Amino acid sequence: MFEAKQICFKASGLTLLDDVSLQVTPGQVTALLGPNGAGKSTLLSVFSQENMPASGTVYLNGQPLSAYSRLASARLRAVLPQKSSLSFGFRAQEVVEMGRLPHQGLLSPTQERDIVEDAMALVQITHLRDRAYTRLSGGEQQRVHLARVLCQIWSDVGEQPRYLLLDEPTSALDLEHQHHVMNIVREFATSAGIGVLAVLHDLNLAAMYADQIAVIKAGKIEACDEPFAVITSDMIQRIFHVDAGVKENPYLGCPLVISKQRSDSVFNTLQTGCGHEK
Amino acid sequence: MAYSVALAKEVKTRGFVYGGLLLALGAAIVYASSSGAVLIPAGDILPILLDGLGLRDMASVDPVHQAVLLNIRLPRIVLTLLVGAGLGVSGVALQGLFRNPMADPALIGISAGAALFAAAVIVFEGVLIGTVFQGVLGLYMLPVAAFVGSFLIAMLVLRLSSVSGKTDVATMLLAGIAINAIAQAGTGLMTYLSDDSQLRTLTFWLMGSLSGAQWEQLMVVGPLMLVAIIGLPFQARALNAILLGESVASHLGFDLQRTKLLLIVMVSVCVGSAVAVTGIIGFIGLVVPHMVRLVMGPNHRNLFPLAAILGALVLLLADVASRTVVAPAELPIGIVTALFGGPFFLWLLLKRKAATGVGL
Numbered sequence: 230m231f232e233a234k235q236i237c238f239k240a241s242g243l244t245l246l247d248d249v250s251l252q253v254t255p256g257q258v259t260a261l262l263g264p265n266g267a268g269k270s271t272l273l274s275v276f277s278q279e280n281m282p283a284s285g286t287v288y289l290n291g292q293p294l295s296a297y298s299r300l301a302s303a304r305l306r307a308v309l310p311q312k313s314s315l316s317f318g319f320r321a322q323e324v325v326e327m328g329r330l331p332h333q334g335l336l337s338p339t340q341e342r343d344i345v346e347d348a349m350a351l352v353q354i355t356h357l358r359d360r361a362y363t364r365l366s367g368g369e370q371q372r373v374h375l376a377r378v379l380c381q382i383w384s385d386v387g388e389q390p391r392y393l394l395l396d397e398p399t400s401a402l403d404l405e406h407q408h409h410v411m412n413i414v415r416e417f418a419t420s421a422g423i424g425v426l427a428v429l430h431d432l433n434l435a436a437m438y439a440d441q442i443a444v445i446k447a448g449k450i451e452a453c454d455e456p457f458a459v460i461t462s463d464m465i466q467r468i469f470h471v472d473a474g475v476k477e478n479p480y481l482g483c484p485l486v487i488s489k490q491r492s493d494s495v496f497n498t499l500q501t502g503c504g505h506e507k
Numbered sequence: 508m509a510y511s512v513a514l515a516k517e518v519k520t521r522g523f524v525y526g527g528l529l530l531a532l533g534a535a536i537v538y539a540s541s542s543g544a545v546l547i548p549a550g551d552i553l554p555i556l557l558d559g560l561g562l563r564d565m566a567s568v569d570p571v572h573q574a575v576l577l578n579i580r581l582p583r584i585v586l587t588l589l590v591g592a593g594l595g596v597s598g599v600a601l602q603g604l605f606r607n608p609m610a611d612p613a614l615i616g617i618s619a620g621a622a623l624f625a626a627a628v629i630v631f632e633g634v635l636i637g638t639v640f641q642g643v644l645g646l647y648m649l650p651v652a653a654f655v656g657s658f659l660i661a662m663l664v665l666r667l668s669s670v671s672g673k674t675d676v677a678t679m680l681l682a683g684i685a686i687n688a689i690a691q692a693g694t695g696l697m698t699y700l701s702d703d704s705q706l707r708t709l710t711f712w713l714m715g716s717l718s719g720a721q722w723e724q725l726m727v728v729g730p731l732m733l734v735a736i737i738g739l740p741f742q743a744r745a746l747n748a749i750l751l752g753e754s755v756a757s758h759l760g761f762d763l764q765r766t767k768l769l770l771i772v773m774v775s776v777c778v779g780s781a782v783a784v785t786g787i788i789g790f791i792g793l794v795v796p797h798m799v800r801l802v803m804g805p806n807h808r809n810l811f812p813l814a815a816i817l818g819a820l821v822l823l824l825a826d827v828a829s830r831t832v833v834a835p836a837e838l839p840i841g842i843v844t845a846l847f848g849g850p851f852f853l854w855l856l857l858k859r860k861a862a863t864g865v866g867l
Contacts, residue, residue: 277754277758278757279754279757279758298760299757299760299761299762300760301760302760303758303759303760304760307758308754308755308758310752310754310755310758313751313752313755314606314752315750315751315752316606316607316608317608317750317800317805318800318804318805319750319804319805319806320804323804323806324751327747327748327751327759328759330744330747330748330759330760330761331759331760333744381759
């Protein structure tokens with residue numbers, strides 16, 4: 230279990246997280262939804278130890294995060310940032326291999342190489358391996374980083390559950406790759422028992438792939454439950470100020486959000502209009 | 508097997524590059540030993556060395572040649588190699604740390620800071636002699652002062668140019684300009700305060716010169732520079748990770764505060780020691796890592812050792828040029844490196860402009 234308990238976080242006088250508790254369960258995908266500036270990325274940064282909470286504790290497999298060395302926690306959890314800036318021309322494969330840095334010297338070179346190969350194959354970037362990272366498209370770069378973070382938690386470390394934190398992993402991707410990435414993440418979670426926490430903007434994507442959905446607004450968790458309990462017409466109105474209905478997806482059986490009104494950016498799905506006020 | 512073709516190619520290229528550079532370096536060392544006002548035949552170099560080290564008694568050795576080689580040329584060559592390698596690896600470390608290929612110890616003011624503090628020590632030597640300061644530090648006084656100067660400037664530039672964990676290139680370069688101006692004004696003040704003999708020392712030293720090399724001086728700064736030249740490559744992995752972003756590096760388990768401090772201390776020790784002996788030699792730290800990157804890519808695992816070798820080679824060639832072109836007079840080495848480094852920097856800017864549409 231990767232668990233935040235009663236987290237408060239303040240920055241320049243503003244309370245960004247107010248008594249937030251959230252559990253990430255091994256083998257499950259937890260989606261974190263909320264309007265822009267609600268505190269999603271901040272909460273993720275508390276999980277990833279980038280920000281120290283003013284009060285409250287994050288527990289990683291039962292131990293407070295502060296009890297781990299940086300290296301020890303890096304072997305148990307990987308973080309995919311929203312944007313990566315790399316202006317040096319590494320080959321794509323070199324970037325993926327960097328995911329193995331916390332594990333230096335633990336496995337044989339053959340094992341290390343296999344992990345990198347498998348991760349690249351899973352994310353379908355094997356054909357890009359020798360290309361300069363700087364010459365890849367935004368979507369390709371994002372997939373290279375996904376392979377990198379998968380590598381980081383690929384191998385078992387003393388039978389402890391491992392975790393993956395994703396900050397808007399699909400924002401730079403086209404429709405096919407959005408689903409491809411979410412599928413990989415989901416399968417990776419169930420097959421390897423990885424706990425995933427993903428910040429998402431697309432309610433339907435979250436409904437399709439998440440086991441648990443948490444909604445955050447103004448630094449507070451407003452709801453946290455299985456998709457059908459969270460994705461409701463009422464919640465969408467209350468949190469996102471969008472008039473929408475929720476049906477059952479006839480093909481997948483998950484909730485399906487359908488807009489009731491047209492606006493410039495919202496058609497059938499609420500992909501990008503979440504944070505917009507009308 | 509579907510394994511990376513580029514990797515196999517890289518391994519092969521790596522062999523060629525290391526082999527070629529080491530061979531070139533060896534040849535340059537021989538050439539630098541033999542050429543100059545007194546021509547020493549290349550074939551005599553080994554016997555002179557063997558005789559000098561007391562390993563074998565060589566009757567055929569010309570005592571004048573021996574004196575020139577052992578007391579003048581050899582210390583100069585060793586110093587040149589150390590300074591060249593040191594500036595090369597320092598450039599690599601700074602560019603990694605700032606996540607920017609434009610960083611260079613001289614460009615961002617680190618060398619000027621070292622020079623200011625060193626100049627202060629030269630001018631106020633009379634005041635300092637006999638004090639506890641001088642008593643404790645002795646011969647180390649100048650390098651230590653230069654280290655303090657470069658360390659303070661490096662920390663200042665890092666602080667000034669970071670905006671919420673990211674380095675802003677324009678700010679970094681502008682901060683460098685401002686700091687260079689301030690440090691130069693300070694150094695100018697020192698020359699104003701100096702007497703005639705100090706002024707001569709200062710002026711020549713400020714332009715950069717390898718001619719003052721002596722063994723006893725090398726015994727002091729040599730080990731300091733070696734610590735950095737050998738120590739910095741151990742940070743290669745951390746620097747690779749830092750290129751992905753500081754937060755990514757910390758997600759990968761690196762203690763960034765510690766790594767950054769370690770890098771800055773080592774770079775400052777290296778640049779400080781170099782400046783204390785040779786004055787400011789610019790552009791080696793900028794040009795050399797670039798040349799290596801063009802051939803071998805940005806991975807620090809290759810970048811550090813190759814930048815050390817190429818830095819040593821380039822500076823040695825520049826030094827040979829500086830003392831043979833206008834022989835028997837000598838051009839200050841700083842002028843030689845700036846003459847070919849300056850245009851290179853401009854070419855770099857043009858290339859970036861063509862690639863990205865913006866200058867920086």
